[in-house]
Amino acid sequence: MTVSLSSGRGDPMAQLEGLERELGRRPALPLIALGLTGFGLILLVVLTIIAGVAYADNWGAGGDAARSAATFKPWFRMALLTAMGIMLTGIITMLLAIIARIWWVTTSNRMFFPVIVDARRGAEGRAPRFVRRRADDKGGA
Amino acid sequence: MAVGTAAVGSADLARRVEERMAQLPAVQMTAMQAMATFLWRPLAVMGMLVLVSGAIIAGVNSFRVDEFFGLAAPDVGARSTFQSMQAWLPGYQFMGMGFMFAAITMVVASILGRLRILGGTVQGSLGARIIYPPFPLSARIFPLLMLFGLIIFLTQLGLSAWLATEAKAGDMQTVTTHADWVQGMRFVGVGVMLTGIALALFTITGLMRFLAGRIREVAAEAIEVDS
Numbered sequence: 163m164t165v166s167l168s169s170g171r172g173d174p175m176a177q178l179e180g181l182e183r184e185l186g187r188r189p190a191l192p193l194i195a196l197g198l199t200g201f202g203l204i205l206l207v208v209l210t211i212i213a214g215v216a217y218a219d220n221w222g223a224g225g226d227a228a229r230s231a232a233t234f235k236p237w238f239r240m241a242l243l244t245a246m247g248i249m250l251t252g253i254i255t256m257l258l259a260i261i262a263r264i265w266w267v268t269t270s271n272r273m274f275f276p277v278i279v280d281a282r283r284g285a286e287g288r289a290p291r292f293v294r295r296r297a298d299d300k301g302g303a
Numbered sequence: 304m305a306v307g308t309a310a311v312g313s314a315d316l317a318r319r320v321e322e323r324m325a326q327l328p329a330v331q332m333t334a335m336q337a338m339a340t341f342l343w344r345p346l347a348v349m350g351m352l353v354l355v356s357g358a359i360i361a362g363v364n365s366f367r368v369d370e371f372f373g374l375a376a377p378d379v380g381a382r383s384t385f386q387s388m389q390a391w392l393p394g395y396q397f398m399g400m401g402f403m404f405a406a407i408t409m410v411v412a413s414i415l416g417r418l419r420i421l422g423g424t425v426q427g428s429l430g431a432r433i434i435y436p437p438f439p440l441s442a443r444i445f446p447l448l449m450l451f452g453l454i455i456f457l458t459q460l461g462l463s464a465w466l467a468t469e470a471k472a473g474d475m476q477t478v479t480t481h482a483d484w485v486q487g488m489r490f491v492g493v494g495v496m497l498t499g500i501a502l503a504l505f506t507i508t509g510l511m512r513f514l515a516g517r518i519r520e521v522a523a524e525a526i527e528v529d530s
Contacts, residue, residue, distance in 0.1 A: 189508075189512070192504075192505050192508045192509075195501060195504075195505070196501060196502070196505055199497060199498050199501040200498065202494060202497075203491075203494040203495065203497075203498050206487070206490050206491045206493075206494040207491055207494075209487055209490075210484055210487030210488055210490070210491050213483040213484040213486075213487045214483075214484035214487070231483075234483075235483060238483060238487075239486070242486070242487060242490045245490070245494070246490060246493065246494070249493075249494055249497045249498070249501075250497070252497075252501055253497060253500060253501055253504070256501050256504040256505060256508070257504065259504075259508050260504060260507055260508055260511070263507075263508050263511040263512060263515075264511070266511070266512075266515055267511050267514060267515045270515040270518055270519060271515075271518055274518045274519055274521070274522040275429075275518070277522045277525065277526060278429055278518075278521055278522050278525045281522075281525035281526050282430065282525060
């Protein structure tokens with residue numbers, strides 16, 4: 163099976179230039195994922211510090227202090243689980259970024275490998291095998 | 304006959320590919336990646352053993368509830384044993400989760416090692432100089448986060464054991480006082496482990512991005528030589 167740069171839509175050189183531009187652009191998805199994971203971790207640490215500093219001693223104090231600690235408990239547990247959920251969302255976002263990156267590597271390999279192979283064939287004085295010239299596409303004109 | 308010819312052609316091709324591959328420079332994992340490739344298995348086995356044994360202990364412990372719950376004259380000894388187990392069992396199970404998270408981190412590090420070998424092999428097979436990206440900061444941090452997470456899990460396991468002795472002694476006020484923040488500490492341990500895994504995955508995206516760019520560079524070099 164032959165692969166042609168010019169088999170897609172548009173000018174093949176424009177495709178290559180577009181790919182170069184994309185390669186130079188920093189993708190946002192991994193950074194968003196790291197942000198979500200970091201936010202979840204900070205939330206967990208802050209909640210644990212609050213539980214340790216503000217409420218731990220209240221259980222033994224009795225009265226309003228103990229009531230305050232008892233009120234804190236349910237939302238504290240829910241907040242812990244929410245922070246975990248945020249972190250897991252970050253992990254899933256990172257996995258999506260990897261899926262996108264796999265697609266990206268496959269696309270760039272598909273575009274560039276034929277170019278490399280044909281360049282090497284050309285250097286050895288042999289005819290190109292994969293990449294057809296645009297002139298060839300127009301019937302050899 | 305055509306099949307036979309194809310088989311001979313295929314064998315010949317395989318031999319030629321093997322000869323070509325043998326000429327390529329050897330590409331290896333880093334020491335940490337090679338260690339991770341080996342270590343994830345014992346960690347995963349330990350994690351599974353802890354989690355399964357914890358589930359069995361929890362099931363057995365749940366039957367003790369009827370030894371005192373709802374009885375007019377509850378057995379104080381049975382109740383303190385039950386409460387003691389309730390204090391240390393979550394810590395034990397979180398330790399098992401910690402081992403599993405460490406195993407996942409090791410697997411991701413191992414994937415990074417495989418990507419390193421594959422990237423180097425592809426560059427070498429294209430006749431290009433093998434180049435790797437500068438060692439990223441995220442790759443330095445994520446093993447440390449995994450170790451830090453394991454330390455947090457070990458610490459909370461120790462605290463859980465201490466709370467269990469307090470519960471056995473009947474001092475439930477101490478157990479109640481410290482249960483919340485120890486619970487928070489366990490989740491912080493999980494959070495640190497997940498952050499390490501996220502950083503390891505981030506390193507993978509960076510490496511794949513670099514390898515895609517490197518193939519473009521090799522293509523550009525090849526076209527220049529050609530022209």
